[in-house]
Amino acid sequence: MPKVRVFVTLKPSLLDTAGRTVAGALHKLGYDELEEARIGKLIELEVKDYDEKRVKEMCDKLLANPVIEDYRLELVK
């Protein structure tokens, strides 16, 4: 069955408070080279037949909020 990975990420202009917290923890561990960490979501979907249009519809209708998020799809064979 085709599997689709949906990567949902916060728009670059928005402050990611969770990512900032993680970056702070990594700095404390000594990773001084780290500039920024941002946290997104990975949603794995299994569909009977892959129809990109339908999957994008799922993203637009529910999985991503266009006000604050972007998404991209990756088809896993």
Next chain:
Amino acid sequence: MRVAVVRFPGSNCDQDGLYSLRGIGIQADYVWQDDHSLKGFDAVWIPGGFSYGDYLRCGAMAARAPIMDEVKRFADEGRIVFGICNGFQVLCESGILPGALMGNLRQKFLCRYVHLDRVNTTSPFTQGVTKTLRIPIAHGEGRYVADKDTLKRLEGEGLVAFRYVAGPGETSEEEFNPNGSDNAIAGILNPKGNVLGMMPHPERSVSETLGSTDGLQILQALKLVGVA
């Protein structure tokens, strides 16, 4: 006026809403999210809580529940729609109100009193407010964000309903705008002024026993609106 208090799986301020409305003599009854009709109701109350466990995004799945088509119709027809806390998140997720609610600035769940100044003076929700309100918040994701154009429009058209302001002893914005909302926005209106979404809980400040009666200043005004 009869108010529908809409319940989703995970709503938890529904009883507070019903109690506070009935307490001031407004008829109110529950409506389940899977219902398709708001027949017999004049206004909608979307309560706080953690609908659908806050999974995916706060309010995201509740915003797509069957009853929401009716809520949108009420909003369009100029009837009162009032979303509090998770209810505000649901209204933003459904597109009825602009912007979004994101994680609090310092990643902490905040359960405390805040102070609110009304900004808009003409809406049914704000017209009866005569002073700075002391009302509680209880949320992890209440940081209101919107793009620059939207913020400019909200401010320019008087659609900011309430703003967090300094209470006694508070000097920095970090103290009085604890979630870090853009422009210290606590609640916004739709252009017609019949839809309000706000993070603070007026229904939790309706008696001295609860520590504040300031919420009544918002709720009492709804009585004046009468049947929409």
